[in-house]
Amino acid sequence: MSPTKRTPMMVQPVSDPPAAITPEIDKNAACPDLAARSIAYYSMEIALSPALPTYSGGLGMLAGDTLRSAADTAAPMVAISLAHRRGYFRQMLDADGQQTEADVPWSPEATLPSAGKTVTVTIQGRPLKVTAWRFDVVGAVGHIIPVFLLDTDVEGNDAWDRHLTDHLYGGDTYYRLCQEAVLGIAGTALLHELGCTPQVYHMNEGHAALLTLELLREQTASRKLTDATDADAEVVRQKCVFTTHTPVPAGHDQFGLDQAKAILGDVRAGTIERFGCLHNGLLNMTYLALKFSRYVNGVAMQHGKVSQEMFPDYTIHSITNGVHAATWTSHALQELLDKEIPAWRHDNQYFRSVYGIEPARISNCHHLGKQRLFKLVEERTGHQFDPKILTLGFARRVATYKRASLLLQDPKRLLKIAKKIGGLQILYAGKAHPADTAGKGLIKDVVEVAQKLNSSALRILYLENYDWELGAQLTQGVDVWVNTPRRPYEASGTSGMKAALNGVPSLSILDGWWIEGCAEDVTGWAIDDADNEAAEAQNLYDKLENCIAPLYQRPNAWARMQQSCIAMNGTFFNTHRMLSQYFANAYFPQTPMAELELAGEAEPVLAV
The missing domain is CATH 3.40.50.2000 (Glycogen Phosphorylase B;)
Structure with a gap:
């Protein structure tokens, strides 16, 4: 087979990387004091x-x-x-x-x-x-x-x-x-x-x-x-x-x-x-x-506990990670928020106010993100995805403990579910470190299974070169974000937080941030812990078939879930909140927040 021939798992023929990258930056800007x-x-x-x-x-x-x-x-x-x-x-x-x-x-x-x-x-x-x-x-x-x-x-x-x-x-x-x-x-x-x-x-x-x-x-x-x-x-x-x-x-x-x-x-x-x-x-x-x-922290509540067990001679705290809302929220949703609750940009707690916005308007913003994502998929691969069909996203660094293939562990059942619910689409992305032979093998395993499964009912693509822009479009455009790490190795995870900001629920193992972010049937679904991967995979399929797909068939109910993802998880899992906790607990724990001011400025450093 020619390496440039498109197959269900192929991407656009590779071109050489650019010789130089030149973003528009003012080289004459003065450095702050x-x-x-x-x-x-x-x-x-x-x-x-x-x-x-x-x-x-x-x-x-x-x-x-x-x-x-x-x-x-x-x-x-x-x-x-x-x-x-x-x-x-x-x-x-x-x-x-x-x-x-x-x-x-x-x-x-x-x-x-x-x-x-x-x-x-x-x-x-x-x-x-x-x-x-x-x-x-x-x-x-x-x-x-x-x-x-x-x-x-x-x-x-x-x-x-x-x-x-x-x-x-x-x-x-x-x-x-x-x-x-x-x-x-x-x-x-x-x-x-x-x-x-x-x-x-x-x-x-x-x-x-x-x-x-x-x-x-x-x-x-x-x-x-x-x-x-x-x-x-x-x-x-x-x-x-x-x-x-x-x-x-x-x-x-x-x-x-x-x-x-x-x-x-x-x-x-x-x-x-x-x-x-x-x-x-x-x-x-x-x-x-x-x-x-003098201060050490893990990056989620559970990770703090795990780290404390790893390093018992030290005191380990926890400050749960977040993401920068204005960077990862889709343009359509930003426009809606700017119109309805403009204070969200400097105070992310206002995400709670999305409960005052009609769920359908939020859903419409997500639909625009989904269309934009599928346009990118077609440009990269030549394959057209259907915006009406339930679409899962799995994208992260490829390491064996992240178990990218868990979603594909029972191909027959996955295909059966896809046929039952009227179609299913899955987008994969992720890089393995050049020296990680096992990680590279995992990508090949996913590709091999996907090639065998691709049909009119089940479409699976692995997109190459997972980076900032692809990550943004995936988290803004898929319907459900999937995460299947082996516990307790997911310290935090932030891609699911980006998805939540865009009204995308997660289907995830209860590890890292998801222990704090999962409200079952409200912000997403937990994959139940089990003694073996086969049992966890079956639970994943149960949730997909019996919880997720039926809810997706009810647009109004699905829109309310999208609304809750933003209101509940967007309010907390952001770097504005995270940074305020670093100031209060790690940087200057003895200093009242009102006194943390820049020299010569009257406004507090952190108004979050």
Whole structure:
């Protein structure tokens, strides 16, 4: 079969990725006064714009949404990440579902203003120059959160070092530890060189944990790092906040002590060891962050409990994730909300007021999103989907614990249900990490089953290159969002939150955020826990056949569910609420919210 021939599982023939990506950004915009920024937010990936390949998935999306809410609410923040000149990767799938990857190159110097400073740090026993490019996240009130993207492609650096900030999650562990040293050590040095000395350093996952060593070095600047005391460590600890994002072991970066010494040097590595930050003889970035943070949290209620069991020697709190409503709500729904409850943009609690809007008007907005999604599907694949038919969406990073194939476990029953209810459509999307052989195999398994099942009654497509724009259209256009992780490995999950904002109910395992968001038959449905996957799959089919499909056949009742998804889950699962909890519980727990003001401004930082 020709690799460009369309089949039910094929996408448009792959073209080469663009040589450069150039969003419209004012390179001459002045940088805000950094001296007034009291919170520094560090993340290995941040989704800043659909045009910039500076993210891979949920962690980066969460970081970007956090900063967008920070900008909307005039929070005194600044952020640090890496430039990722070659991006994460563009996914390409052949007719059999075999994934291949290509770089997504872009040119920071042609796109963004320079930070105007370069710092030199010692990594791998040699000097490393690090510069940065600035991306301004502009909020609804005009407030700017500057994000500095670190870059080692600087003249004078070793040839190998110039590529350290090229690939997000690329290379081997040696490359990754070098990257994490750049993020934490050079990022902190650059901030201080820019005149920014925050009161709070927030590590969004353990990748940035080495910033604690740089803070400790500065704390002992009049002495030596080898002379650092427990009192010095406590000073650093009082400045740091750490958010852990996953109970999956692979999500906690670990490096050999010999590797740590080679990259960080004997003094830094010895300091890590002396302060008891090794775990099982390895440099574990999660344990380093835990040791030097005064506040640690998981990203959902259940995840906080799971994390507490994983790290019993530390106190783990929970702040449930959210999404940035104005980014992920469809244009049609935004127009409706702007007309009926315009205060929603600065105060997401007003989503509750959608109960005052006729459900049919909300349903009409979703129908427009569904039509827009199906237009995209046709453009990409040549296949036409029917807007009248019940459509399920399953899209996320492909990892075995997320169990993308659970929905297809009993093909005969799924096909039988599709025929019984008058047709069923399923859209899949998701990337597997280039080194994840099992994840790639899972994509192929889904494609193989789907090819056998595709018929007039059941249509299944796997869309390639799941990214910001595709994710937005899927969550705005499908009828039901499906999520089937193996408990308790779903720390939070945010795609279902985006769907809920658009009136899309979830059919999901009770894990992560869905434990808090599921009101059975009101905001969606829970897949009952069982001792085996076959039983969970059968429960999924039971809910689909006996609950979801019958309700879908009642347009008025379905519209009321769409209304409740927005009113109940949109009100809580947003980053405006999430960020206010970080301020109240993690950043400045002893400070009344009314006193959290930007210097020279009369309005409170967070009016949410």
